[in-house]
Amino acid sequence: MKKFAVIVLGVLVAIPLLALVSIYLRPITFAKTVDLDNTLPSITLNGYKFHSETMGDTDKPVIIALHGGPGGDYRNLLPIAPLADEYQLVFYDQRMTGLSSRQFDGVLDLESFFDDLDAFVDRFGASRKVILLGHSWGAMMASGYVGMHPEKIDKIVMIEPGILRPDLSQPFFDSQSGPTWDIYLDLGRIWLNSWRVDIRKDKYAREDYILSHAYSLMPGEGVHCGNVIPEEFEGWRASRRTLDETVIAYVNDTELLKQLDFISDAHKFGGKTLIIGTTCNTIYGSKYQERHLPFYQDARLETIDDSGHFVFYDQPEVSIRIIRDFLSN
Template sequence: MFIRGWAVWTCETRPEYSASTPSSDVVPNGGHILKRIAAFLFFGVAGVALLVFAYIKLFPFTFAPTVDLDETLPSVTLNGYTFHSETMGNPDNPTVIVLHGGPGGDYRNLLPIAPLSDDYHLVFYDQRMTGLSSRQYEGVLDLDSFFDDLDLFVEHYGNGRKIMLLGHSWGAMMASGYASRYPDKVSKIVLIEPGIMRPDLSEPFFEGQSGPGWSAYPRLAWIWLNSWRVDVGEDKYAREDYIISHAFSAMPGEGVHCGNVIPANFEGWRASRKTLDETVIAYVNDPDLLAQLDFISDAHKFAGKTLIIGSTCNTVYGAEYQKRHLPFFQDARLEVIEDAGHFIFYDQPEASLRIVKQFLDE
């Protein structure tokens, strides 16, 4: 007895064979089994590929439209470039310009300081080519371009008066560097956990950096797959920005955040791959460029008050790390936020706002 596709015989029909019998005769229809397996694999892979293709084509979406595509977004155009920007509070009150982290982030995660607008004129902006600011810029981003843009905001909103700066992470580095360059334009600066103020001061910062663990790769693969649904017809940077923006949540928070994870309620609009490539990646891969980073050597030229804030959960560049920056300023003090990580306004919003407001009020 023989059933097609399987080797089943009865005693009456079992064939005689010897060591010299071809294998195809030993296992009847063995070639057909292999062919069926191959066909199954081929059509299975093709089916999955077809489903993925259909998923991408049938469900496209626009990712975080910038001011180029969404005229309802708050914005300001300075020197021919349009920034995503908004102000809060009375313009007659002292002005505080808010500088977000990155490079390549946006100011959404600093909106929790909005209550300060009761007494201060707050100015938020997404830096050039990041967040929801225009992507209509083909030049190279460098340190001078960031300082030049900040100076545009100082001149535009300062109205001849000194302004205050509040910077977080990379934004704190910018605030320190700007106050060093233009000490007569700034009255006070708030520096929340700046990272690399100068390479030789930043060994713990470099040592504390790490890539994603294996557990993050399934999520990163899903992010990459979904990125192909992003419409790039009018925004050529949208797909890469989508990947960078969502990959951030999959990155480790080892030693930086409480519980080693980014706060669950952390919010951001859109990160920038171009900015990341031309700043962080460029400097890390070029020792000569990295050696040029210096946001603190001339800080003594700034005579105004400086508040440096560090957290206790951030053991990489939190409170203990920030102590090394104090001697470079004429009038600086360190405040520590307990039970908070790098994003202090999410972990301890009331305590963080109270400390910042007390300093600004002095």
């Protein structure tokens, strides 16, 4: 009888242990891109397959949404969807970011990002001017692009751009720091789990998995209300290669950094410019954005109170109203 009880106890202990081991050893399929999931909306431009979708009627004014990063995706810009009642919204994950193709071995630099944006402007503008709406890095792209092609743009909306030119951006540089000691244990767990990521058909999946999960742990000190990223904030997949070949490359090369200039030619753009800043972002929020106004022919700054960098999560209704008012005027 005692032997039977021991056997039963052993079985009861072994079953959950085996279940735990099987779960841990089970491969992780991480955020399939348009290369591996044909159900995702996509468009091919410049010989490259982008994850992209549109909202709104094609006969309405076009807004092209530019997400942050470099290396983020447009998921966190989807809260602007209410604008589709008056505009055609065009979203896309930039080259090698989000759920866009990872089948690209060429050079990934600023020129490639601007070439891709130009292709979207030409495709959806169809000989008419479009509106650019950029958040963070996307706002930097919008500013740089209007200096190159002012004739193709009607208006631009820039939400808290970071580095528009190095000599204007010291407070931004001073604020940058790595992870704090209290999250290293969680980062270790992410790294261990990453070895379960299936990379047989997606060689970038493991690195992107680590970066995507690490971002969720990063503190929002000085940038977000309460120094915390909004709980609702979501992204599909961050791109480690994009981060390495843009941000990290420029930070590690002072001569390369000096070449960053998204604002000196902005005066060529004669249309209206809206810059949005916030009060919770004490680093590159509303006060920081004031220095950018003189570089545009017709620019104004709107401040959103009780909001941090991700305005469409902190103050969605106020943000949409401000943008509507600007565009309708």
